[in-house]
Each structure stands twice: as C-alpha cells, then as structure tokens.
Amino acid sequence: MIKRRKTKKIKVGDIFIGGDNPIAVQSMCNTDTRDVKKTVVQIKQLEKAGCEIVRLAIPDMVAAKAIGKIKKQIKIPLVADIHFSADLALEVMRQGIDKLRINPGNIGSIDKIKMVVWEAKKRKIPIRIGINSGSLGKEILKKYRGKVTAEGMVESAMRHIKILEKLKFYDIAVSLKASDIERTVEAYKLLSKKTKYPLHIGITEAGTIFRGTIVSSIGLGHLLYNGIGDTIRVSLTADPVEEVRVAWEILKSLGLRKRGVTVTSCPTCGRTEIDLISLAKQVEAEMANFNKDIHVAVMGCVVNGPGEAREANLAIIGGKKAGLIMKNGEILKKVDENKLLAEFLKEVKKY
Ligand code: SF4
Numbered sequence: 001m002i003k004r005r006k007t008k009k010i011k012v013g014d015i016f017i018g019g020d021n022p023i024a025v026q027s028m029c030n031t032d033t034r035d036v037k038k039t040v041v042q043i044k045q046l047e048k049a050g051c052e053i054v055r056l057a058i059p060d061m062v063a064a065k066a067i068g069k070i071k072k073q074i075k076i077p078l079v080a081d082i083h084f085s086a087d088l089a090l091e092v093m094r095q096g097i098d099k100l101r102i103n104p105g106n107i108g109s110i111d112k113i114k115m116v117v118w119e120a121k122k123r124k125i126p127i128r129i130g131i132n133s134g135s136l137g138k139e140i141l142k143k144y145r146g147k148v149t150a151e152g153m154v155e156s157a158m159r160h161i162k163i164l165e166k167l168k169f170y171d172i173a174v175s176l177k178a179s180d181i182e183r184t185v186e187a188y189k190l191l192s193k194k195t196k197y198p199l200h201i202g203i204t205e206a207g208t209i210f211r212g213t214i215v216s217s218i219g220l221g222h223l224l225y226n227g228i229g230d231t232i233r234v235s236l237t238a239d240p241v242e243e244v245r246v247a248w249e250i251l252k253s254l255g256l257r258k259r260g261v262t263v264t265s266c267p268t269c270g271r272t273e274i275d276l277i278s279l280a281k282q283v284e285a286e287m288a289n290f291n292k293d294i295h296v297a298v299m300g301c302v303v304n305g306p307g308e309a310r311e312a313n314l315a316i317i318g319g320k321k322a323g324l325i326m327k328n329g330e331i332l333k334k335v336d337e338n339k340l341l342a343e344f345l346k347e348v349k350k351y
Helices: 036-049 061-073 086-094 110-123 138-143 150-166 181-194 209-225 240-253 276-287 305-311 337-350
Strands: 010-012 015-017 024-028 053-057 078-081 099-101 127-132 172-177 231-233 262-265 295-299 314-318 322-327 330-336
Touching: 024 240, 036 053, 036 061, 036 240, 053 061, 061 078, 061 086, 078 086, 086 099, 086 110, 127 150, 138 150, 150 172, 150 181, 172 181, 181 209, 209 240, 231 240, 262 276, 276 295, 276 314, 276 337, 295 305, 305 314, 305 322, 314 337, 322 337, 330 337
Parallel strands: 024 053, 024 231, 053 078, 078 099, 099 127, 127 172, 262 295, 295 314
Antiparallel strands: 010 015, 314 322, 322 330
C-alpha cells in the first residue's frame, strides 16, 4: 500500500485536491483559447478520456474574455495559465475561472499582487505556483552560480508561497517541473518536506508519446510511489487526450486510482499460434468503450495463459487458430480465431 503524504485540501471548481482526495488527472488544451468552439470540443474530448481538471493558456485579453463562454459549455474545472499580467488574472476571475496558475512574484508591483490575491480570496479561487526549470529568477540563478538546481527551484517556490501567505492567502498548490527526472524528483522531495500545500506533479517537456510516456512513468511513478503528488499531468508532444490516457495508466498501475478495464497481455513467443499482437491491440481499443472496473487478460498459449487468466475476470487463451474464453478462472467456451474478439466482447458486455 502506498502511503500518501498528508497535504492541505483545497477546492478547484467542484472538486477537491489534496488531503485524502484521489489524485486528480490534469491536462492542458493545445487549442487557441480565443477559438471557443475548438477549445470546447477539445475539453469535452479530454473529459471523456478521464481528464478532471483542464488548463488553458491565456495569452491576451481576448482569450481571458473567452473563459466565460467556454465555462458555460463544459463541466470540468478550468485553470487559467497566466504568466505576468494582473489584468488578465483579474479578467479570468471575473469570467468564472476555477483556478489560477500564476507566480505572485512575477506580477509586478505589490499593489498589483494585492489586487489579484484579494480578488482570488474573495472568489475562493486557488492559485498554483508553477516553477519551471527554464524560468528561474535571476537572483536565484546567481545564488546557485548560474545552475538550475532542485534547491534553487524549491527556494523560488517558497518565495512565491511567502508572498501569498503574507497576504493571508492559503489556497495554494505548487508545481516544480524540470525536463529531467532527477531534478524534478529531487525538487519535489525537498519541497514536500517544507510545505503541506498540495503538489501538482509532472515532468515538463517530456517528449513525444514514446519517450514522454517512459520519462513520465519513471519520474511520476517514483514520486507517487513515495506518496508525493495530489494532481498529475503527463506532458506529451501529442494530442492531450494521450496525456490523460497515460496519466490514468500510471495511477492504475500503482493501484492509486481505478478506472475502466485493465488489460494485461503476454509478450508472445514461439508457442503463440494465433495473431495475438493484433488481437490484444483490438481488445485494448474496444475496452476503452467499457466503463467497468474489471481485469481482462489476453494470453498466447496454455502454458502460462491459464495461470494469468485465474487472476483476471475474463481472459482469452490462444490455441491453434482458436482460443479459449475464460471467466473467473473457468473455461466458458472454445472459439475459432476469427470469432474470438466478437465472442469475447459479448462476454465483457454481460459481465
Ligand atoms: Fe509464450 Fe504462452 Fe507466455 Fe504468451 S503466455 S509468452 S505464448 S508462453
């Protein structure tokens, strides 16, 4: 059992993060926020895939003003990604945003910071402080001799946290993202000893689906296994729906969340006598349509197949141009290879 680190609970729209709440899956739209129609379509796709919080880039006032129109058409909480502008932060709050991602130390004068923080407090909108290795302040870089270190990232986060706390604002979440696993993990571990605010975890610029999935699984997997992380984002150079799929598999693999069907399959070998690779791919694709908390196994032969199948709710065991369908460890029927998928799907529907 993974023992999660205790963090402060904060509310984002109608969901809670931190405390004992499930680790929430986040993603970010890659549409132009000013294009309300396209952005709404993508948010709905993300929601269908299991995204629970979605972030949008707010580059200008037109994007900020689009938030209200977007909010009316979607259900999941929205986070506005704002870099420096107090005006944009104030506008998205007026438009009904659920969370701000802004670093208070980057807003400018203390008056501007106060305006943003007071408005957020009045509307009960939490703020995420997001430290990225690529954008550390000059002072911190100087202190660490021009190097971006985990200590420097944590120090930067603590400075922003203190600005908010001085204004008696405590609905805070924090992220510390670097593009490499080592610094990211070290930074989150250091920060988790210094603060109880919920942590949004991710490896930034992790890469394309193949590399990004590996890097994120190792980095986020390590943190989650050590109880760190209250929300999770897998950053991929891909359709953001893929980020959500990978995030869910990471959480499911660690037993931290349950969602939909879990598919296990064997790697195939010289004993396999059916086209198991394409069958397993088809089963996996079809299972995305079932919202059942079950485990299915696709196995190539009777040597290891039945053992694995005993652990699964439903299983296919390949034979010679045919296969067995098993349910809770018992053989249900033998089916020709060309009918295996259809027959298996019937059993999943019934289960
Ligand atoms: Fe080979 Fe059978 Fe194991 Fe699959 S289950 S890898 S076919 S021995």
